[in-house]
Amino acid sequence: MALRQIRIAGDPVLGKTCREVKEVTPKIKQLIDDMVETMYEANGVGLAAPQVGILKRIVTIDVGEGPIVMINPKILESAGSQTGEEGCLSLPGKSGVVTRPNYVKARAFDENMQEYEIEGNELLARAICHELDHLDGHMYMELVEGELHDANYEEE
Numbered sequence: 001m002a003l004r005q006i007r008i009a010g011d012p013v014l015g016k017t018c019r020e021v022k023e024v025t026p027k028i029k030q031l032i033d034d035m036v037e038t039m040y041e042a043n044g045v046g047l048a049a050p051q052v053g054i055l056k057r058i059v060t061i062d063v064g065e066g067p068i069v070m071i072n073p074k075i076l077e078s079a080g081s082q083t084g085e086e087g088c089l090s091l092p093g094k095s096g097v098v099t100r101p102n103y104v105k106a107r108a109f110d111e112n113m114q115e116y117e118i119e120g121n122e123l124l125a126r127a128i129c130h131e132l133d134h135l136d137g138h139m140y141m142e143l144v145e146g147e148l149h150d151a152n153y154e155e156e
């Protein structure tokens, strides 16, 4: 495994739409391993492949319950809302208030290309929404209510 360099807001790669993954090749497996390591090293809750410069529909998330790998993820259902602080590893040291669904159900493939469904509430729901937005070139700053401010807490 190896750490990858995290791209910072303003890098054009963060504004692009990612492509679906057709199969998990050894190179993709290496990317996933590196993303998990990079996410942990940066104390992040989640990381999307474009944040390490790769335009593929892959995200990794860990809200404290172990790593989740989502390939070609899609949100199936969402409900409720939560309003709270959000940050991003691609905008270090900043955060802002964002409203997200409080519950989401999503479908994705794991690192063995096995399809699965996942339900998440609160932070996991927020993280899934945040990371999936990255795959379509969107960042949370587009959704911030009020001003971005200096912060030091979990970043996605």
Ligand code: NI
Binding pocket: 087, 088, 089, 090, 130, 131, 134, 156
């Ligand atoms: Ni992010």
